[in-house]
Amino acid sequence: FILLGDRSIRPGDVISIGDTFGWVRELRARYIVVRNRDGVETLIPNENLVTTDVINWSYSDRRVRVKIPVQISYMDDPEQAMAIMEEAANANNRVLKDPEPAVRLMKFGESGIDLELRVWLLDPQEGVGNVRSDINLAIWRGFKQAGITIPYPQRDVHLHPVEVPTAE
Numbered sequence: 001f002i003l004l005g006d007r008s009i010r011p012g013d014v015i016s017i018g019d020t021f022g023w024v025r026e027l028r029a030r031y032i033v034v035r036n037r038d039g040v041e042t043l044i045p046n047e048n049l050v051t052t053d054v055i056n057w058s059y060s061d062r063r064v065r066v067k068i069p070v071q072i073s074y075m076d077d078p079e080q081a082m083a084i085m086e087e088a089a090n091a092n093n094r095v096l097k098d099p100e101p102a103v104r105l106m107k108f109g110e111s112g113i114d115l116e117l118r119v120w121l122l123d124p125q126e127g128v129g130n131v132r133s134d135i136n137l138a139i140w141r142g143f144k145q146a147g148i149t150i151p152y153p154q155r156d157v158h159l160h161p162v163e164v165p166t167a168e
Helices: 002-006 046-051 078-090 129-146
Strands: 014-017 020-027 031-035 041-045 064-072 102-108 113-121
Touching: 020 041, 031 046, 041 046, 064 078, 064 129, 078 102, 078 113, 078 129, 113 129
Parallel strands: none
Antiparallel strands: 014 020, 020 031, 031 041, 064 113, 102 113
């Protein structure tokens, strides 16, 4: 009844509690029904909602930010890669134009330059992974066309000669 009274969780909200992520289908006296992207419905006792941290992705604002990390080779131009990533985001019809997509150079990693694309969605209940996949595919195509490479981990191994004592 606390949940019904304070309206912190409502049908249609996108929530995550523990390992469960989905949208609230029903509020019942003893539990809520949360449906995930696979169509599986989980009954979560109301007691868990009061005693456990609940992330309500749509409590006051349905917009959510999605971060898409990408690494490029040190041989490639990060500004060109960033422009391709931004273009891939803007081509996706679920990505909001305001706030607009942004690409950041996060760090110089062991195997390459770490970039991160940040986009905003208005409808997380329609899935986040599918948007991430579509944008990653568009980035891959753009990189391939521009000759930008995604590195794989490499290690240099140096062998030092060891003097073997001779038997006298």
